[in-house]
Amino acid sequence: MEEVTYQGLTFVPYIRRDEIAKQVERLAQEIKRDYEGKNPLFVCVLNGSFIFASDLFRACDIHDAEMTFIRYKSYRGMESTGSVDKIMGITEDVNGRDVIIVEDIIDSGRTAAQLFKDLAEGNPNSVKMVSLLFKPDAVRESKAPDYVGFNIPNEFILGYGLDIDELARNLPDIYVLKKENKEEQ
Ligand code: IMP
Ligand code: MG
Numbered sequence: 324m325e326e327v328t329y330q331g332l333t334f335v336p337y338i339r340r341d342e343i344a345k346q347v348e349r350l351a352q353e354i355k356r357d358y359e360g361k362n363p364l365f366v367c368v369l370n371g372s373f374i375f376a377s378d379l380f381r382a383c384d385i386h387d388a389e390m391t392f393i394r395y396k397s398y399r400g401m402e403s404t405g406s407v408d409k410i411m412g413i414t415e416d417v418n419g420r421d422v423i424i425v426e427d428i429i430d431s432g433r434t435a436a437q438l439f440k441d442l443a444e445g446n447p448n449s450v451k452m453v454s455l456l457f458k459p460d461a462v463r464e465s466k467a468p469d470y471v472g473f474n475i476p477n478e479f480i481l482g483y484g485l486d487i488d489e490l491a492r493n494l495p496d497i498y499v500l501k502k503e504n505k506e507e508q
Contacts, residue, residue: 327498329487330400334498337480338473343455343497346472347375350453351382353470354423362387363421366413368438369394371427374484374492375455379425391415397434400488401479401500407437417445427484428456430477432465439465456480456497 327334354363363385367376369392380390394411397403422442429435435452442450453470460477481487482494491498 326501327491327494329481329490332487332504333501334481334491335501336496337499338483338497340483340495343472343483344378346455347378348382350455350470350472351379351384354379354453355383355385358383358385358388358421358423361385361421362389363423364415364417365390365423365425366438366442367392367425368427368434369411370489370492371484371486372425372455375427376425379453389415393438395434395437397431403431403433405433407434409437409441412441413445417442417447420445420447422447422450424450424452426452426454426468428458428480429454429465429468430458430461432461432463435465435468455483 365376365380365388367373367390376390380388391413392411393413395407396410397407424438424442426435439450451469454468455472457468457471457474458477459474479500480497481491482497484492485497486492
């Protein structure tokens with residue numbers, strides 16, 4: 324795996340695809356154990372979560388699982404804008420449902436807090452969250468996700484669905500900003 328460059332910044336390999344696959348499989352087994360025999364509604368938070376959600380959804384292999392999509396946006400470039408825009412809300416009736424929110428990464432926790440608040444309005448039976456990545460050292464505005472793939476330091480990463488201004492989502496591995504970029508800034 325080589326370095327990659329976006330917007331003049333260099334990123335180095337951080338989490339390889341086989342490690343990602345291993346954690347996705349572990350999360351899937353945990354979720355399957357908790358929801359087998361139920362009719363959970365997975366809610367994929369676009370755009371970043373689409374690759375993780377599709378891998379996780381198949382790996383869970385729950386007979387009566389459903390998937391739907393919502394879209395929230397809070398990041399521009401490499402920084403949180405500080406506000407969460409709801410671009411596309413939930414269209415399903417979540418009344419009495421067991422909801423599993425699927426996130427790519429929890430950073431400040433602002434998006435997660437907004438998601439819990441918005442979904443609770445639909446009166447679901449339960450709401451849990453799975454996030455592939457979690458930055459425990461970032462500002463906390465929400466409880467930790469119920470299921471976490473990787474705890475990572477407070478660094479900007481991309482690939483496997485995560486973007487820099489919509490680019491790099493198609494990288495099969497996850498990359499982190501190279502140290503020397505940061506010293507130049
Ligand atoms: P939060 O609201 O600050 O927790 O940010 C959540 C959203 O910001 C995530 O779902 C991502 O879409 C985006 N995000 C947060 N950290 C990163 C990162 O390191 N790389 C790319 N996107 C990120
Ligand atoms: Mg996201």
